[in-house]
Amino acid sequence: MKSIIQNQYVTLVFTVLFSLALLLVHKPLDAFLFYFLLILIACTILYNENKRVHSTKEIKDTNDNVWNNALQNRSVVAYIFAIGLIAFYVVIYWWPARIGYHDSGNTGMVSWMDPVSFLLRGKAADQWFLYGFLYTWFVAVFGFRFVIRYRHNSYQVWRTFSLIFFQVIFAFLLPVFFERMNKPYHDFKNIWPLNYSFFDASHLNLMSAQGTYGKSVLISGILLIILGIPILTYFFGKRWYCSWVCGCGALAETAGDPFRHLSDKSHFSWKLERAIIYSVLLIIIVMTILMLWTYYFQVDSTIAQGVLTFRRVYGFVIGAVVSGVIGVGFYPIFGSRVWCRFACPMAAVLGILQKYFSRFRISVNGGQCISCGNCSTYCEMGIDVRAYAEKSQDIVRASCVGCGMCAEVCPRGVLKLENSSPGSTKTQAFVPREDVTVLFSSGDQT
Numbered sequence: 001m002k003s004i005i006q007n008q009y010v011t012l013v014f015t016v017l018f019s020l021a022l023l024l025v026h027k028p029l030d031a032f033l034f035y036f037l038l039i040l041i042a043c044t045i046l047y048n049e050n051k052r053v054h055s056t057k058e059i060k061d062t063n064d065n066v067w068n069n070a071l072q073n074r075s076v077v078a079y080i081f082a083i084g085l086i087a088f089y090v091v092i093y094w095w096p097a098r099i100g101y102h103d104s105g106n107t108g109m110v111s112w113m114d115p116v117s118f119l120l121r122g123k124a125a126d127q128w129f130l131y132g133f134l135y136t137w138f139v140a141v142f143g144f145r146f147v148i149r150y151r152h153n154s155y156q157v158w159r160t161f162s163l164i165f166f167q168v169i170f171a172f173l174l175p176v177f178f179e180r181m182n183k184p185y186h187d188f189k190n191i192w193p194l195n196y197s198f199f200d201a202s203h204l205n206l207m208s209a210q211g212t213y214g215k216s217v218l219i220s221g222i223l224l225i226i227l228g229i230p231i232l233t234y235f236f237g238k239r240w241y242c243s244w245v246c247g248c249g250a251l252a253e254t255a256g257d258p259f260r261h262l263s264d265k266s267h268f269s270w271k272l273e274r275a276i277i278y279s280v281l282l283i284i285i286v287m288t289i290l291m292l293w294t295y296y297f298q299v300d301s302t303i304a305q306g307v308l309t310f311r312r313v314y315g316f317v318i319g320a321v322v323s324g325v326i327g328v329g330f331y332p333i334f335g336s337r338v339w340c341r342f343a344c345p346m347a348a349v350l351g352i353l354q355k356y357f358s359r360f361r362i363s364v365n366g367g368q369c370i371s372c373g374n375c376s377t378y379c380e381m382g383i384d385v386r387a388y389a390e391k392s393q394d395i396v397r398a399s400c401v402g403c404g405m406c407a408e409v410c411p412r413g414v415l416k417l418e419n420s421s422p423g424s425t426k427t428q429a430f431v432p433r434e435d436v437t438v439l440f441s442s443g444d445q446t
């Protein structure tokens with residue numbers, strides 16, 4: 001892989017040949033240019049990352065100068081980029097015709113997806129197929145960039161491969177395969193309460209009419225809620241989902257990696273985070289109870305209509321505006337985990353379990369901390385890790401997604417992600433990092 005990426009000519013030839021093959025499948029020039037551009041961007045990103053890491057002497061140089069990059073320091077460029085992302089989400093959600101989605105036959109951007117869509121699922125593309133394709137492309141390309149960047153850390157490498165795997169197979173290819181088999185769309189790793197339509201009357205009816213496939217969707221979904229979530233969170237904390245499986249986490253950890261330092265570490269943000277995320281959780285629990293009540297019991301049609309309106313408002317505000325438009329659109333302004341940190345009801349459930357019912361913790365060897373603040377800077381969840389390190393206090397926070405980046409950037413080996421029981425971590429051996437001197441030359445610490 002290294003030799004291919006490092007050789008510009010091979011990369012270019014590969015790009016042209018692959019694009020020509022795609023051109024044979026789909027003739028219009030605009031589609032050809034679209035695929036050509038995607039491949040060229042992917043090769044350029046991976047080539048540059050590979051070249052950069054091999055010319056970097058110290059591992060800690062990896063994140064140098066993030067605050068000097070216009071895209072990463074909330075400059076005008078970052079705001080323009082954020083507006084572009086937000087506009088894309090608004091169009092996808094509410095004006096898909098603007099990018100060419102039409103029942104009578106696609107045009108423009110959506111039509112470029114038609115050959116891939118026909119190939120995979122036997123029908124024309126729609127805006128969601130285009131979105132899923134681009135989302136998966138971003139996770140895969142930036143995922144490999146992340147792997148190259150943090151190649152020395154097996155935890156980072158394996159969890160990134162896991163995120164790419166779940167995105168490509170579970171979120172993209174398997175649902176597409178089900179559609180080809182004339183089955184309804186379903187992403188098996190999308191669990192309630194993140195999947196807020198799971199207990200919708202329409203979803204329950206649809207799956208009940210699908211025989212074995214429908215039963216396996218419903219049974220696996222319920223088993224994951226009552227058994228999978230508590231058991232896995234008990235042993236591994238919320239990281240098993242947020243940093244190894246979830247699609248939102250996948251995008252945040254890969255395409256969102258350049259923006260992780262932008263998370264707000266203030267106490268006000270922490271208070272806001274708790275107020276919003278537990279409110280969203282409460283709302284979805286009440287909403288789901290009402291939905292099941294109207295589904296299983298005969299209720300007045302006005303009440304049933306009111307519950308349906310409640311569900312639609314939730315879908316619009318939380319499902320579309322907060323998770324998509326704000327959650328991803330504001331990456332360049334508030335960092336990559338805005339949705340996960342402030343509003344994801346799944347993160348709220350996992351967080352409560354992690355805090356009160358889990359073996360997961362970040363153990364701290366505080367005597368070695370030199371208060372550089374690298375850990376706090378790169379915590380995408382806005383946790384002031386340094387404050388814990390200075391007090392030599394193990395970190396057990398509901399919001400921690402176990403990304404491991406605080407331990408990764410710590411020049412003193414102070415932090416360690418563990419699944420052991422409390423009290424068993426204080427004796428961990430201190431292993432000094434070779435590159436401690438970089439600390440003093442790095443210009444991006446808080």
Ligand code: SF4
Nearest residue numbers: 379400401403404406
């Ligand atoms: S505390 Fe560390 S492991 Fe937890 S979210 Fe922050 S950087 Fe990731």
Ligand code: SF4
Nearest residue numbers: 369372373375389410
């Ligand atoms: S990165 Fe390590 S040394 Fe620096 S403040 Fe955090 S725990 Fe302390």
